[in-house]
Amino acid sequence: MRKLLVSIPLVAFLGLGVFLFKGLFMDPRTLPSALIDKPFPEFSLPSLYNMDEELTQLDLQGEVALLNVWATWCPTCKEEHAQLNKIGLEEGVTIYGLNYKDDPELARQWLERYLDPYRKVIVDEEGYLGLDLGVYGAPETYILDKKGIIRYRHVGEVNESVWLHLRELMQTIEKEDA
Amino acid sequence: MIRSILILCVLSLVVFKSHAGFETYEFTSVEGERRYAQLSRELRCPTCQNQNISDSDAPLAADLRRELHRMIESNQSDDQILDFMITRYGDFVHYRPRMAPETYFLWYGPIALMLIGLGVLLVVAKKRKRKQSATSGHSSVNAQPSLSEGLTEDERKRLQSLLQQDDQK
Numbered sequence: 001m002r003k004l005l006v007s008i009p010l011v012a013f014l015g016l017g018v019f020l021f022k023g024l025f026m027d028p029r030t031l032p033s034a035l036i037d038k039p040f041p042e043f044s045l046p047s048l049y050n051m052d053e054e055l056t057q058l059d060l061q062g063e064v065a066l067l068n069v070w071a072t073w074c075p076t077c078k079e080e081h082a083q084l085n086k087i088g089l090e091e092g093v094t095i096y097g098l099n100y101k102d103d104p105e106l107a108r109q110w111l112e113r114y115l116d117p118y119r120k121v122i123v124d125e126e127g128y129l130g131l132d133l134g135v136y137g138a139p140e141t142y143i144l145d146k147k148g149i150i151r152y153r154h155v156g157e158v159n160e161s162v163w164l165h166l167r168e169l170m171q172t173i174e175k176e177d178a
Numbered sequence: 179m180i181r182s183i184l185i186l187c188v189l190s191l192v193v194f195k196s197h198a199g200f201e202t203y204e205f206t207s208v209e210g211e212r213r214y215a216q217l218s219r220e221l222r223c224p225t226c227q228n229q230n231i232s233d234s235d236a237p238l239a240a241d242l243r244r245e246l247h248r249m250i251e252s253n254q255s256d257d258q259i260l261d262f263m264i265t266r267y268g269d270f271v272h273y274r275p276r277m278a279p280e281t282y283f284l285w286y287g288p289i290a291l292m293l294i295g296l297g298v299l300l301v302v303a304k305k306r307k308r309k310q311s312a313t314s315g316h317s318s319v320n321a322q323p324s325l326s327e328g329l330t331e332d333e334r335k336r337l338q339s340l341l342q343q344d345d346q347k
Contacts, residue, residue: 031224034268101237127241134266136224136238 033153034134040067040148041132048099048107048121055122061148064174065094066141066166068118068158069130071102072110074138080157081114087163088117093170097121100130100138141166145173201240203247210250217246217259220274224267 035041040057047053060067068084070077088095097118099107104123111118124130133142136155143152143166152169154162205211218232223239231239231246242263249259263271275281329337 028227031270032268034265127237131241131245132266134224134268136267 029137030155031136033150035150036153038150040144040150041129043122043124043129043132045129046104046123048097048104048111048123051104051123055120057148059120060096060144061146063094063146064170065096065119065144066170067096067098067144069098069100069133069135069138069140069142071100071138072106073102076157077139078114080139080159081117083158083160083163084117085115087158088119089115093167094119096144098129098133099123100135101125101127143170143173145176201243203243205247206251213256214246214250217250217256218243220272221246221263222271222273224271230273 040060042057044054044056047055066087070081084095087093095118097120099121101124104125107121107123111121122129127135133140139157141154141158142150145151151173152166154166156162158166203214205214215232219230221231221242223229223231223234223236223242225236225238226234229239231242245262246259249262254262260272260276264276269275269281275284277285
């Protein structure tokens with residue numbers, strides 16, 4: 001009994017040590033999303049291809065898809081664009097774009113120059129939808145299920161290894177929905 | 179030469195304002211202004227993580243200030259505003275975490291640890307006291323019967339004399 005009591009501080013210390021040690025390898029920049037498993041926020045914003053057309057959250061439903069938050073002022077968005085082209089144009093995965101706090105004219109030029117992997121692009125010039133989504137830095141990529149519910153969020157560049165992970169998740173969600 | 183150095187010195191005093199400068203908001207009530215000041219210090223900027231939104235000049239912080247102003251002017255309560263921020267950015271966004279099952283440890287942990295420490299201190303002190311009161315009033319040999327257990331009569335005598343020798347010193 002006494003031995004047990006004496007070992008408590010050591011055990012507590014080791015527990016704390018493991019906890020803090022794990023913290024050393026966590027990225028403080030990835031925040032847990034508050035919106036996982038919640039429906040995509042309601043919005044009504046113009047489409048980049050036709051500014052008179054209003055897009056809403058209903059336009060994002062129907063299939064398991066990616067939603068990519070991007071802007072022309074965002075250097076990492078440029079880096080990941082080739083990967084998005086591969087995902088959207090070669091593999092035929094549905095990607096919706098959310099053009100975040102950007103000039104639509106510049107955005108159109110960018111898509112013309114670097115190719116356009118997006119099915120639809122929402123224009124969020126003021127960043128209201130970004131705010132509702134809890135966007136804190138572009139690029140961000142979300143997985144939406146058929147009902148338009150947010151299932152996963154990735155902050156930062158989508159590269160090949162991230163994409164493999166995302167694709168696996170999308171396939172699992174697809175099975176669940178079926 | 180001296181002239182150009184002087185000019186350089188003067189030029190070095192010129193400070194260029196590098197960022198765009200903070201927007202100013204008008205409030206319809208003094209109370210609203212006070213709440214804005216308080217909440218913008220309590221809300222953490224998600225992009226530049228160790229600044230609150232009143233310190234940060236990140237565009238996102240400016241958006242959050244704009245929302246904060248809008249919500250205060252539309253007479254929303256502090257709780258409504260914090261709920262708005264937390265449903266979007268998570269608990270991370272508030273420097274003063276709310277009370278919820280997952281934050282009980284955070285809030286009550288220090289008090290619990292202090293109580294445990296006090297408890298241990300009390301137990302140890304009590305034990306020590308008991309030991310002391312047991313020692314005083316009896317001869318040292320009787321207080322520690324374990325010491326003389328299993329000794330022959332001769333050894334016991336020798337031990338007692340040794341101990342008494344110690345007491346006399």
